Amino acid sequence: MSVASVPVVLHLHSEDNVVVATRQLPRDFSLPETNGTQGLKTREPIELGHKIAVRKIDTGSPIRKFGQTIGFATREIQPGDWVHTHNVEAGQLSLDYAFASEVPPDPTPLTGRTFMGYRRPDGRAATRNYIGIVSTVNCSAATSKMVAQRFERSLLEQFPNVDGVIPLTHQAGCAMQLGGPDHMQLNRVLSGYARHANIGAYILIGLGCETGQASFLAEKNDLHQIQIPGQKSDLPLILNMQEVGGIAKTVRRAADIIKEMLPEVNNAQRVPIPVSEINLGLNCGGSDGNSGITANPALGIAGDMLVAYGGASVLAETPEIYGGEHLLTRRAKTKAIGEKLVERIKWWEKYTSMFGAEINNNPSVGNKKGGLTTIYEKSLGAIAKGGQSALSAVYDYAEPISQKGFCFMDTPGYDPVSVTGLVAGGCNVVVFTTGRGSCLGSKPAPTIKVATNTPMYERMIDDMDLNSGKVLDGTPL
Known part of the structure; x- marks a missing residue:
């Protein structure tokens, strides 16, 4: 298909009263006569990914896109008007959750596809092979980074199977209730990273006096790791700066330990592993009006294929399914699964109200510049990443992912925090779609970034991996 033959607007559903521009359109541009656009001219300039009314919409009437309501007109809108x-x-919105009423059948099983990964001694599959430096508290974060800086890529050349030495740091770890919700959630995240399949070995570095003690973390989460030469136990190695003697001594001691770890971690070899052992984290950020048309549906199809192969595809970002959650509750395998999803939505409504905010104020400045008008529109596009498979499980933040199939994890909409939860839960690959251009990375899991439109992809090609905007250009993916 040539670019000239690609429609300049897309009418996504027969019930929609808007179309979406696939390129910049000037004022008084005559739209081709397709379903819903006969004799229509733009009444003002329209940007890529933005919406145009195809018929008169009265004040208070619903705006329809994807066959769903995405908002309501605040004034009379004429055919050809920019809708934003x-x-x-x-x-x-008034949503009918209809729990487990539209559960799709299990897909026909697929077999035979593999990837080259690392097989861990406990049987798990890894896509990378890192040594992690886990900071128990913000007070040891800088020290952890100093340790990692001792192991630049050039120093690891004799260990070709080690992808790197990475600091795993955060800004918490103290000023919280011992054993309270914040402490236990942080423990869940840190232990999830420490035991992640992509971490071949790790050490824990703390200050020593923090609430989030390394010993508590290791004991409560039953942490173990590879046997290191000279060590009599497989328990985690813990360095508390106050006990070791400060920053410099801790850095030297940690570096010495990692040097002992490197040969053992380097022994791992890539071997063919069935794709059924991929836990795929789905996330989007810097979304635009094309996200729900190009990248997200394509990712949804890929996720459905992975489910058919026996893998896990995990959607996230609870505030960014708001207004579209009924599409997921209907696909839930059981009423209980659907109800847990709604319970998480209600929690976020209550949480945001405590600060005088609302979830439906979610779209960012960049989202709006890219054509997204309301949270409902953004959510419908985001949910497309979840494909069409049945919803098999709903997980709390950073909870270990134990169920195969299509799942959901309760995370915030802030991308770094959301992806952190997915990786801590065990996702060994992340695919991240973006329309405005987000450069997110998520070690130890590789992050594949998919652009929703060609102009951004070409502008930020060094940071993007795939261009789904080709669909709008008339090129198959």
């Missing part, structure tokens, strides 16, 4: 924040508000 100046004439649309989110309003309130």
